[in-house]
Amino acid sequence: MTHSVVFDLARLRRSCAQCSLQQLCLPAGIGQDDMVRLDEIVRRRRPLARSERLFRIGAPMEALYVAREGAFKTVAISDDGEEQVIGFHLPGELIGLDALGSGKHRCEAEALGPALVCEVPLDALEEITHAVPGLQLQLLRVIGRSVGRDQDHLEILGRRQAQDRIAMFLHGLSERYHQLGHSATEFSLPMSREDIARYLGLVIETVSRGFTRLQDEGYIKVRGRQLRILDPVGLSAMAHSSIDLHPAASGIA
Numbered sequence: 001m002t003h004s005v006v007f008d009l010a011r012l013r014r015s016c017a018q019c020s021l022q023q024l025c026l027p028a029g030i031g032q033d034d035m036v037r038l039d040e041i042v043r044r045r046r047p048l049a050r051s052e053r054l055f056r057i058g059a060p061m062e063a064l065y066v067a068r069e070g071a072f073k074t075v076a077i078s079d080d081g082e083e084q085v086i087g088f089h090l091p092g093e094l095i096g097l098d099a100l101g102s103g104k105h106r107c108e109a110e111a112l113g114p115a116l117v118c119e120v121p122l123d124a125l126e127e128i129t130h131a132v133p134g135l136q137l138q139l140l141r142v143i144g145r146s147v148g149r150d151q152d153h154l155e156i157l158g159r160r161q162a163q164d165r166i167a168m169f170l171h172g173l174s175e176r177y178h179q180l181g182h183s184a185t186e187f188s189l190p191m192s193r194e195d196i197a198r199y200l201g202l203v204i205e206t207v208s209r210g211f212t213r214l215q216d217e218g219y220i221k222v223r224g225r226q227l228r229i230l231d232p233v234g235l236s237a238m239a240h241s242s243i244d245l246h247p248a249a250s251g252i253a
Helices: 002-015 020-028 032-041 122-131 133-157 162-179 193-200 204-216 232-240
Strands: 053-055 063-069 072-077 083-089 108-111 116-121 186-188 220-223 226-229
Touching (some): 133 193, 162 204, 162 226
Antiparallel strands (some): 053 108, 063 116, 072 083, 072 108, 186 226
C-alpha cells in the first residue's frame, strides 16, 4: 500500500512538473485521493501547430488551459483587423482567465510554436475546489499572478523610454521563468521580435536596437532567441526605476 502511494505521487509530480496545476495541487497539502481526482479531470488535448488558435474571441469559456509544452500569445483584434499582443503564456502557465468575468473569451490564444496543452473543464474544477479548500487558495494565488502580469503590462506601456520598456519586459520574463522552476538568467524567448514590439507598443526596429544596446552595455547577451542576463541587478534596477535612465533612447515609435 505504501509503495502505491509513493508511485502515484511520483507520477503526478512528473506529469505536472513546472506547471500551474502543480502549483495548485502539490503544495496545497491535499490527500492522495484528491490528488488522483485532480489528475483524472485534466484532459490531454491534441497537439497544436504553430499559429493555431486555442480559442477565439466570443467563444464560450468551457475550460482553463495549461501550456504543457510550447508557449502562447493572446491577442486582441481591433475593428480594422489589427492585432495587439496583450500577453504571453509560458509553458506551465494558465491560459483562458480572460473569460472568467463574462463567460466568453475577449481575446484569442495562438500557439507560438508546436504546443501541447492540458484542458481543465470548469465544472470538474469547481467540484474539486469545493471539496478541497486548500486548492481554492492556490487557484486564487495563480489568478492573482495573472492579474499582476496585466498590471505590469500597463506599467510597461506607461514608460516613456523604449529602453525601460524592454528592460521591464525581460526582467518580468526572468521572474516568471524562475517561478516555474527554470533558470532566471538564461532562457529562450519563445516569441518573435515582432510580437515583442506589438506587446510593448513599439516598432520592431526599436526593439532590435534596444536589445543591441542592452547587450553593448553588458546587461544581456543575446543570440537569436537565446538570452542570457549578465547583470540581473542592473536590469532589475532599470526595470524598477521610475525615472528615465537612458534619455538618448526615448525614440518610441
